[in-house]
Amino acid sequence: QVQLVESGGGLVQAGGSLRLSCAASGRTFSSYAMGWFRQAPGKEREFVAAIRWSSGSTNYADSVKGRFTISRDNAKNTVYLQMNSLKPEDTAVYSCAAARYYTGPYYSTAAYDTWGQGTQVTVSS
Numbered sequence: 001q002v003q004l005v006e007s008g009g010g011l012v013q014a015g016g017s018l019r020l021s022c023a024a025s026g027r028t029f030s031s032y033a034m035g036w037f038r039q040a041p042g043k044e045r046e047f048v049a050a051i052r053w054s055s056g057s058t059n060y061a062d063s064v065k066g067r068f069t070i071s072r073d074n075a076k077n078t079v080y081l082q083m084n085s086l087k088p089e090d091t092a093v094y095s096c097a098a099a100r101y102y103t104g105p106y107y108s109t110a111a112y113d114t115w116g117q118g119t120q121v122t123v124s125s
Helices: none
Strands: 002-007 010-013 018-026 033-039 046-052 058-060 068-073 078-083 092-099 119-124
Touching: 002 092, 018 033, 018 092, 018 119, 033 078, 046 068, 046 078, 058 068, 078 092
Parallel strands: 010 119
Antiparallel strands: 002 018, 018 078, 033 046, 033 092, 046 058, 068 078, 092 119
């Protein structure tokens, strides 16, 4: 059983930066891709960024492109989300997810089989 644990959330002023981490533990970790999603109050969960574990290729939502960077450390089984130039509209619970195999497009929640518990990111204006 793989577990994902996020950390790094918090309160930051608009224009500031945060780095989220997502560490995978449990059985021998093997993943096709990992992604970050976020959910603001009263809204549906939305895709933020994804990375293919072997190739390192990445994808981003248009709303974060140029401000957020997803990366991974294979040796530590950890994926990161560097968030710069944060805006109040980035406020949400951020969750990481792992897809052991390809089962759908990277931007779909249905493509991922394991989820972390989430970490709160609050951006004040």
